[in-house]
Amino acid sequence: MQPGPSERDPYNGLTRAEPTLPSSAYWDAEAYQRDLDAIWYKSWLLVCREADLAQPLAFRTFRIGTQEIVVLRDETGALRAFHNTCRHRGSQLCQESEGRLKARLITCPYHAWSYSLRGDLVRVPSKSLPEGFDKAEHPLYRVALSVWSGFVFVNLAEDAGGSAETSFDPASGDLSNWPLETLVSGHVLRKVMNCNWKIFWENFNECLHCPGVHKDLSRLVPIYGRGLMGRHDDPQWARHADNDAPEFSGGLRAGAETWSSDGQAHGPVFADLTPAERAAGQTYATSLPSMFIVGHVDYVRTVRLVPLGPEQTELTAEWLFSSEALEAPSADIDNIVAFGRQVLEEDAGICEVNQKGLRSMRHKAGVLMPEEYDLHRFHNWVRERSAAHSPKP
Ligand code: FES
Ligand SMILES: [Fe+2]
Known part of the structure; x- marks a missing residue:
């Protein structure tokens, strides 16, 4: 502010x-969508504390408006955030709200595309890959993440600037x-x-x-x-x-x-x-x-x-x-x-x-x-x- x-x-x-904001700002569906698009999907948002994801492979999922985000700690100890959506046909990836991944991979429950914990697509089980398909072009949708004093924030904007601290x-x-x-x-x-x-x-x-x-x-x-x-x-x-x-x-x-x-x-x-x-x-x-x-x-x-x-x-x-x-x-x-x-x-x-x-x-x-x-x-x-x-x- x-x-x-x-x-x-x-x-x-x-x-x-x-004057206050117009009354419709508090109940109108379009006004709500504008708040999501203009504010919630463009701001640094608290999701949890670092201690909630203490162990490697720990993950939690969060819903913000219509968007579902998975936040995890990878095998090197780094925190990462992605849209909880597969690049194949858009299936949800992690179905539980929290837990521990069983492997150093996120595997889609639908057709088993697998992603590294950095978000790179590493495995596609199809018998062959079509011409023009490059795995490198289909990583998970990455979400900006920033930690302030042990609190984990994410920002859904693709061009997220600043940090949790500057928020x-x-x-x-x-x-x-x-x-x-x-x-x-x-x-x-x-x-x-x-x-x-x-x-x-x-x-x-x-x-x-x-x-x-x-x-x-x-x-x-x-x-x-x-x-x-x-x-x-x-x-x-x-x-x-x-x-x-x-x-x-x-x-x-x-x-x-x-x-x-x-x-x-x-x-x-x-x-x-x-x-x-x-x-x-x-x-x-x-x-x-x-x-x-x-x-x-x-x-x-x-x-x-x-x-x-x-x-x-x-x-x-x-x-x-x-x-x-x-x-x-x-x-x-x-x-x-x-x-x-x-x-x-x-x-x-x-x-x-x-x-x-x-x-x-x-x-x-x-x-x-x-x-x-x-x-x-x-x-x-x-x-x-x-x-x-x-x-x-
Ligand atoms: S939708 Fe994820 S592998 Fe098909
Ligand atoms: Fe009060």
Whole structure:
């Protein structure tokens, strides 16, 4: 996303009434297809962690819109991604969602064309090969892959540029002091939400809903209880510029260390965090359209989105801990997981309520309030990508 108005003026809020996207953007089949073509098939997307494919020959398949991708670790240890489609007559190749290949080859279940784990076609069992057929011209359809801090991203664009790392919003947080690569999974939540993927991101981008929707979170993060995300969201911020109380500074309530039901850390605190990162209690980094990650002092949480249809989105949240934390008898992971699940359930629930109202034939578009400045940035990000995408004739 482009830098927001905060870089020119310390007050973050919108000063003009800006329209939302048109309501049809959230349910229309053509609009959904445009989102897939212009955004999802052209962006770096989180699929899994490197640790999920730890062994050579491990593979997983992923669906993004209508596209099915296989990601594997080859015999040399390199990660590779391909469309899960045979070059002969287009059969699906890997039929399971995850597993271990039985050989250093991917063999099509239909007529047994075999591909090396680099994607080269190496074996065609026909009795003879027709004139003009060159195996070298029929490798698997390769997909760009990039790893950031142990997280595996793919990009379906044939001319994919940049990397997983450059896909993060530069205005979002920096998690370089968190030991992301060594963390292990403590809990996974999978949930199908009956809402368009953009509804989830809109909700993520504002806290006007926090006082009403997140009562417990608003107690833990007092500025959320004011419907604000940060100090400069308040038009009167200058009057409280030197006030470090959390309802103005944005940190956790006095005495709280992390997002957990009791506000306490459960397990060792990450050693390399700065005093400011500890005091903040939460550092968000965002990679649109597929994920955000939050660093807390004792654990990290990722949320990954996959669009399933115009009005359906799959959310996968994963809680990552140091292995010491998971092994420590004092570590009460449930206290942490329960709080995060509660917030996600509250968000998913209100996103579904939002979706239900959008079909009104009278509601062509909504209007944004000053606190929804990040939502406006998100809308502009969507608009720019849609405009840049010209459908093929
Ligand atoms: S479709 Fe794969 S070998 Fe025929
Ligand atoms: Fe929320």
